[in-house]
Amino acid sequence: MAEMTPRTLSGFMELLPKPQQQMERMMDILRRTYSLYGFTPLDTPVIEAAEVLLAKGGGETEKQIYRFNKGDADLALRFDLTVPLAKYVALHYNDLSFPFRRYQIGKVYRGERAQRGRFREFYQADIDVIGDGKLDITNEAEMPAIIYRAFSELGLRRFCIRVNNRKILNGFYAMLGLTDKAGDIMRTVDKLDKIGAEKVRTLLTDEVGVSAESADEILKFIAITGSNDQVLSALEGYTGRNETFDEGLDQLKTVVKYLSAFGVPEENFAVDLTIARGLDYYTGTVYETALLDHPEIGSVCSGGRYDNLAECYTDKQLPGVGISIGLTRLFYVLGEQGMLNGDLPTAPADVLILPMTEDLSAAVTLATKLRDAGVRTQLYTEQKKFKAKMNYADKTGVPYVVFLGEDEVKNNVIACKDMTSGEQTTLDFAATLARVRDGLAERNKGKVIVEK
């Protein structure tokens, strides 16, 4: 008698084989894309000393942290990949070359209240470029290119990378003499999409304590929209009044300038003055990425420029720029929306060999030859009825089934059935291999994500 009903903790994603294959594809694409831009893979421990992980103070996150003792040690699970990066760069500073470009795809832990689509263990897929003392603006211009390529390779087309620069915002509020209130203002302005301009205006005057004139100025400012050129032109009208503003505008112009050379189409990119992101952390360019047909999801890839990555751990000035994809949540939402391409192969093998002979030597040899040729091959040798075997092939979704009986062995041919078309061929090894390879190439043509 089994003593224990098996269960997986709520808030922890555990996928069945087919969706897991889709998830692996997405991770492969992200790894490959990040690598194309010269990022090196990194892997840091899931557990860190709690005092190290929480050196900066956890703020909102602190309550959610998995923290525990093992012997005398006060330990915690990482809640993002940025703090471990800061620790890594400070600790290994002398062994690294700067700019240091790393990607990391790893699990992080936050004990949030469990609810649908919220995860306590989830993958983040991060890239960051860290400079030593300084970091050139071109790195900020490159980020949208990386997001664009990653999302395009995944199969998305209807998305927009929204970009702003914190210096423009800070400079603008300084012009109005509202530097002290900038945080509150930005938090209020952030509600624009949800509550509309009129209510934002009321909140600004009644709750934040902004004058009616300033509120008008703010609403006029964040209403600046249009093509990138139009927005930049409108911003030109504010120059000469604040140094920070001018610097931010210069940076934004540089980011926009190199867009097309970086391969980002205009329609996937927008300067958006309402984007602010983490209020204390980011200091320059900031990014959000929206799926145009699914604005309710919120940003699926965000990040920005920061001036000091590791100030808790080192006196070195380490500015950087980074973006992060919340992969587990994205995968979940794509599944919910029916946007994962079900046509791509998700079977464990490309070919399933069903031996029809007592002695299995010929079947084993064939399996070995197929594997030598790079074909994922499963040898099915269980004592089952033919129907059960074909049922297994159907359920796993294997694209090709090979039957190997005495006749085939004697004549040195292979009977191979395409499980999609039903077409069965009897050909020699080379011809069978060619057919399988062509078929697999065709089946693998699609992207992981499909838009409807």
Added chain:
Amino acid sequence: MAEMTPRTLSGFMELLPKPQQQMERMMDILRRTYSLYGFTPLDTPVIEAAEVLLAKGGGETEKQIYRFNKGDADLALRFDLTVPLAKYVALHYNDLSFPFRRYQIGKVYRGERAQRGRFREFYQADIDVIGDGKLDITNEAEMPAIIYRAFSELGLRRFCIRVNNRKILNGFYAMLGLTDKAGDIMRTVDKLDKIGAEKVRTLLTDEVGVSAESADEILKFIAITGSNDQVLSALEGYTGRNETFDEGLDQLKTVVKYLSAFGVPEENFAVDLTIARGLDYYTGTVYETALLDHPEIGSVCSGGRYDNLAECYTDKQLPGVGISIGLTRLFYVLGEQGMLNGDLPTAPADVLILPMTEDLSAAVTLATKLRDAGVRTQLYTEQKKFKAKMNYADKTGVPYVVFLGEDEVKNNVIACKDMTSGEQTTLDFAATLARVRDGLAERNKGKVIVEK
């Protein structure tokens, strides 16, 4: 002022970028190899409910487990990948097709006493085939082929996969009427390599309480060595006396029979009657893998056949066979032994572009074209002296550096330096790309592991 000295917990491997690249290569090879045999990738949570994870009782491992509370929940970190697999198969039984073949490469946690080369967080790379009720012996015959291909692809040649069958051992001890003492005997015999036959004999008679005659029989039995055929012949002499023994010998003969068809050379495989492995768990074929030049490391890939994977979680009979590589420890040992191939590229990028012009458009366009062509490209735009830039190239080990000045832009050519040979060419894009690709193919020819 930095408040906190950064540190990484002892017993937690955190690699610098170059060794991390080597580790990634090893993981890639394992993933690819496991996939070739029809195993599907799996990913289970690092955290499980403690009562679920420890349902079977942890035995020796229990003290080492990371166990803690979060709110009301009693949680634990997985200490291997087998218990989570058992849970997964029992929980998702109705959604899986059997035989269910999965691989998992993931971190596991054991709070062992920290010492050199011992890790508290380490990767295991496991494969298992799980049957529903029954599982054919061919699956046991296939395992050495997977180990052989994985290790060969990694670059090892001087290794031996040692195989035995627990039924042969159990049957043999039953013949001697020593079934009750079989566990103690096997633990004693296991010391043969370390203490020699005479001392094993003394321990068997004096401590285990085996008669002198039986001790002689046991020593004679485990002294059976030679080629696989010789060992199997010698074992034939024991048949007809015990059913379990005969069954085990039949299975062992099947495993040996299909070796060459599975592509395993005789020199990488040996029937070894001293191999027993996990005494309670394994019930049929058992495997160990030794590096011939480094016997002190112990087995680097072990496993075997078991009759009931998930008896704590389900009444279904789920027999299986699996092997596991302790990847973190293997990687550590290979590094210590100087067996990691330092000639393989470990740079974050294949090409580093150094723009020599004020406007970066041409450099950005070139970077985009190279990335479109699949070349990992880094654009270096920091304001540094030329010498500092070349120093960066040297330190990261990037194989090619591209210089793009006004002349090159005007003439639509690329100056590209091979950082190994020092040879610099000025060619058009297509010719430069071809040269880089050829060079990279050459550089990537070697294996990750080199034997000396």
